[in-house]
Amino acid sequence: MNFNEAVATALAPTGKLRVTINLGNPILANTDQSTGRPSGISVDLATELAQRLEVRVEFLVVDAAAKAVDAVTNGSADLGFFAIDPVRGAGIAFTPPYVLIEGCYLVRQNSPIRDNSQVDDSHNRVAVGAGSAYDLFLSRELRRASIIRVPTSPAVIEAFIEQGLEVAAGVKQQLLSDARRYPGLRLVEEPFMTIQQAMGVAKVRGDAAIQCLREFVAELKASGQVYALLTRHGIHGATVAPPHSC
Template identity: 45%
Template sequence: MPDPAITKSLAPAGVLRASINLGNPVMAQGTADAPAGVTVELSRAIAGRLGVPVEFLCFDAARDSFDALRGGAADVGFLAIEPARAAEVWFTAPYVLIEGVFAVPDSSPLTRADEVDRDGVRIAVKDGSAYDLYLTRTLERAELVRGPESIDVYRAQELNAVAGIRQPLSRVVTDDPTLRLVEPAFMQIRQAVATTPDRSAAAKAFLHDLVEQLKSDGFVAEALRNSGQDATVAGPA
């Protein structure tokens, strides 16, 4: 049986409210009424161990999913580990690793990811995404242009590059011969379970240990396969 104190800390309302980012198609798919994917399966696994039902709060962007968690509307969330977020929420070790990559016009002189940060280069990013946060703190010369979807911003403003998650951006490039990916990846995106810092130490240890178990026993890998995703399961913490 779950420890009642841990259940009370993580699901004080008697239901685990899970914030799901449908804007990351590697981690979640489906609709707000019928979400699917690895984060949905992780939510169910956590709720099952706590002995409570799960309620999904679905959003189209990581920024909104993060806001729901830190604002108290959700009990757990599934986000990339970034310093700007870690100042306000607590993270487990990562359970999945994905990559952030650039795409550029086929005619662009840019051939490597480390060439993109230069004067005059304007890069489209999804506002509040992990790669937006990362590029905000690491770029020195290029300019970021934010919007609801990075590819839409890139096309609308005819920018020099677009940043995104490898899998969906690769599909865009496959369908658009005017674009090409720039290698290598500019960042590794470490997806983790998050909760608010005010949860008990025992509750945080429970989440940490459960994530490690679900990585090691094949649960995370199976959830990725079942949702048709080819992301990498993170190694042990």
């Protein structure tokens, strides 16, 4: 699909598409070690969108989802990549999800916790990245366990170990990587949530711009481009969202 001039102006009012990239989710974005620039599926999707808008793209790199949300809501970025959540939805309009990833728990090998139902206990402390999708979700779902928020998602494992916490929560792939780096840890295999990753813009950008973004994501899923990007970046454990998911 192509974007008309009015939509292009709504999405990129400065003449360039300013996109915030959250490095706190390594499934979607990382720093290219050879160039120092951000890379990953979210970077590629933003670049594709800028090409269709016929503007250049500029990346605002952050280390936490909450910072990306702030950048889009305060107007310092035009577009971001987020997990869909009703709290964020107060000011941000989401496209349908393009990728689904899993949120899981990590515990010590000798932990009595074997399934998700055992986490919400008054003696358990759960480390989460502040403002992350799983922080927002668990803040609604956990009634007895304590939530310990750390500044960024990649810092969760360090806080979990250093503070002797009972549970770490995060993206499954990140936790599996952590378990390989730190002996004596194990993943609780059953996901506690499915994280729907979407593109998001401030609602004030208007219905026409939002609808065009939704059609853009739907097209990239249907054409196989999202799947190709997952393959290109070697992302395992994430799946392309169904065509009509919302």
